[in-house]
Amino acid sequence: MEAIRLVGPVYEAYLEASSDFDFDATASTYSFGWVYDGFSLKLELCPGAVAVLERLRENWLAMKVYAGPSSSCWEERVGFVEELIGAWEDLSDYILLGRGDPLVGGVIDVFPGLRLRETSLWSAFLVAVCQQNASFKQGWGMLYRLYRNASRRLIIPGIGVFLETPRPEKLSYSVLRGSGFGYRARTVMEAIRKRVYEKNCAEVDELRDVRGVGGYTLALVRLLACRDYSVLPLDRWLRRLASEAYGVEEHAVASELRRRFGSFVGLAAWHTTIAFDAEPISRALKRLREGKNKPGLVEPSPMSLWRHTPSE
Numbered sequence: 001m002e003a004i005r006l007v008g009p010v011y012e013a014y015l016e017a018s019s020d021f022d023f024d025a026t027a028s029t030y031s032f033g034w035v036y037d038g039f040s041l042k043l044e045l046c047p048g049a050v051a052v053l054e055r056l057r058e059n060w061l062a063m064k065v066y067a068g069p070s071s072s073c074w075e076e077r078v079g080f081v082e083e084l085i086g087a088w089e090d091l092s093d094y095i096l097l098g099r100g101d102p103l104v105g106g107v108i109d110v111f112p113g114l115r116l117r118e119t120s121l122w123s124a125f126l127v128a129v130c131q132q133n134a135s136f137k138q139g140w141g142m143l144y145r146l147y148r149n150a151s152r153r154l155i156i157p158g159i160g161v162f163l164e165t166p167r168p169e170k171l172s173y174s175v176l177r178g179s180g181f182g183y184r185a186r187t188v189m190e191a192i193r194k195r196v197y198e199k200n201c202a203e204v205d206e207l208r209d210v211r212g213v214g215g216y217t218l219a220l221v222r223l224l225a226c227r228d229y230s231v232l233p234l235d236r237w238l239r240r241l242a243s244e245a246y247g248v249e250e251h252a253v254a255s256e257l258r259r260r261f262g263s264f265v266g267l268a269a270w271h272t273t274i275a276f277d278a279e280p281i282s283r284a285l286k287r288l289r290e291g292k293n294k295p296g297l298v299e300p301s302p303m304s305l306w307r308h309t310p311s312e
Contacts, residue, residue, distance in 0.1 A: 003153035004048060009064035011078060015053070016060055022113030023055040026085055029114060029274060030302050032144065034162045034311040035099045041105030042162050043084060044120070049074035050154060050162050051081055052075075054191035061087075086227075094229075095262040101260070102245040104271040106293035116227060116270060121204060122197040123165045124225035128217045129191075130182050131235070136278030136302070142180035144309050150175050153311075161311045168192045201226035219266065229267040232257060237281050238269055244285055277301035300310030 017023070027041035035042050041053045048068035053061050063081060067074050082088060095112060098104040107114065119127070126146070128198065130139040150170045151163035171192060176185035191197075191210045199206060204222055207213045219231040234254055242253045246260075261268040275293045276284040278301060293300060300308040 001151065003155060004068050005155045006048070006050065006068055006157065008066035008157070009052075010067050011063075011065040013063045013073070013078075014056070014060060015063055015082055017085075018090075019059050019083070020113045021059060021087050021089075021115065022111055023053075023061065025111040025114040025303070026117060026297040027053070027118050028303050028306055029117075030140075031306045031311040032147065032163070032311075033306045034160070034309075036266060037160075038305045038306070040159070041085075042156070042159075043081060043117075044123075044162070044165060045077040045081075046073035047071065047153065047164065047167070049077070050156060050161055051078065052156065053081070053085070063302045066154075066159075068154075068165045086117070089115050091115075091264075091267075094096060094261070094267060097261055097264060098271070101268075102288060102291075102293060103242065104268050104275055104293075107271045107275045107295060110294050114271075114274075116224070116267070118227050119222065119224050120165065121169075121225040124221045124223075125191060125196055125207070125217075125225060126166070126188070128220040128233075129187055129212070130181075131220065132184060132187075132212075132217060135280060136273070137300070138180075140305060140309075142184075145179040146176070146181070149179050162219065163311050168197045184212070199230075223270060229265065230263045231266045233266065233269055237284070238272060240281055241272065241276070241284055241288060245288055274302045277303075284307065 019277055027036045032164045043051045045051050046220045048071035050066050052064045056062050065078055095108050126143060130143045146166055147163045150166040153165055154162040156162055173185050173189060176188055194210055196207060204226060207218050207221060216233050216235055219223045220229040220233040223233060232254060239250050239253045242257055246256050248256045257265050274295050276287055277295055277298045279298060295303050
């Protein structure tokens with residue numbers, strides 16, 4: 001695989017976060033091993049550039065940027081790092097709605113400072129496609145294999161190897177199917193033909209034109225790339241779990257979730273997967289009935305994925 005040795009740090013800064021921001025919970029959730037290692041968070045700013053964040057004390061973070069010899073795109077992105085990690089996001093209204101809730105109450109109790117990390121639209125698209133009709137292990141397993149098979153290796157001096165988001169020109173039916181994508185390979189290849197990787201959040205609805213992209217996939221992309229909590233990525237797993245939790249028919253789940261969480265409904269959906277460790281539905285239902293809605297009961301889970309996915 002292609003590898004580039006980054007130089008740097010080319011930029012250093014100290015960042016302040018809100019007093020209730022939980023760096024480690026935010027950094028560890030839905031992270032591969034090259035993104036979080038139990039100590040530092042690596043953010044892909046743009047092709048060939050990575051910001052490395054470490055917690056210093058209380059609500060202060062140290063940031064160092066490493067970049068390829070010819071990379072300068074990071075200069076336009078580095079000012080958005082606090083926004084990307086939600087360092088100053090105020091979720092007090094959501095916390096009031098969710099405290100004591102059978103689905104999200106456990107996460108709010110244990111990790112009230114957990115924030116969603118924004119990704120690029122292309123990265124979010126790959127995550128969303130992998131989650132189509134797949135369990136947590138299946139979806140993240142195929143995405144992990146894709147990174148291992150198609151990513152450029154960025155060597156960060158003194159830190160290690162970071163796997164860049166697979167670039168469109170490196171993907172093919174052979175690579176995708178070799179990573180376990182199956183029928184999803186056609187969706188990804190059509191997205192490449194339609195240059196989805198060049199889209200931004202103002203253009204995200206254009207993903208509807210890609211065959212294989214339905215309401216769930218589009219909503220998940222909007223949630224992960226655009227921090228749009230008003231959308232609801234509702235799959236069969238969440239539908240069944242919420243039906244049981246709230247005592248409503250499955251066809252009424254969407255309206256019930258919107259009634260309870262309003263403009264935070266997408267965040268509630270994301271928190272639910274974390275609360276129940278994204279376990280298969282039979283186990284998640286058993287935990288719901290037993291009141292076990294706090295994460296950390298099984299491995300791997302969304303918050304411990306990094307422990308099971310080394311870069312090499």
